Amino acid sequence: MARLPILVAPDPRLKQKAAAVGAVDDALRALMDDMLETMYAAPGIGLAAPQVGVLKRVLVIDIARDDEPKAPLRMVDPEIIGASDEDCVYEEGCLSVPEHYADVTRPAWVTVAYLDESGRRREQTFDGLLATVVQHEMDHLDGILFIDHLSSLKRNMILRKLLKSREKKA
Ligand code: NI
DSSP: OOOOOOOOSSOGGGGSOOBOOOSOOHHHHHHHHHHHHHHHHTTOSEEEGGGGTOOBSEEEEOOOOTTSOOOOEEEEEEEEEEEOSSEEEEEEEETTEEEEEEEEEEESEEEEEEEOTTSOEEEEEEEHHHHHHHHHHHHHHTTOOGGGGSOHHHHHHHHHHHHHHHHHHO
């Protein structure tokens, strides 16, 4: 297991569409384990492969709190096959958009088809926080960040601040 460096916006690699995986092998399982270790260490509740520079349709999620047992989800080639008409608003953040948070409106529940870590096809419906996290992470696979759901004014303000703090660190 290894911790991987997380890309921070604006980075062109975060804006690319990731490729379908097709089959789950040991290398992919190792990638998902590394992604989970990276996510737990950050700490975060979701991480998509493009955030660690791997353009594959892979994501990991765990919304369990510190006092709860770990409940990792590993998803390969996820696809939304159903969504509610009803919307939900959550304040979102992102490990690739550090220290910025904003309300994002998304369907309140989604049904997702995906391959699990053993390559088995699953269909699962997510609601509440999990629905938001799954949709947020799936957006990453298409090069979409949560700030892309905001007005261009808000988005550009956040991107400018991220660039500024990067310059300060450099
Ligand atoms: Ni994110």
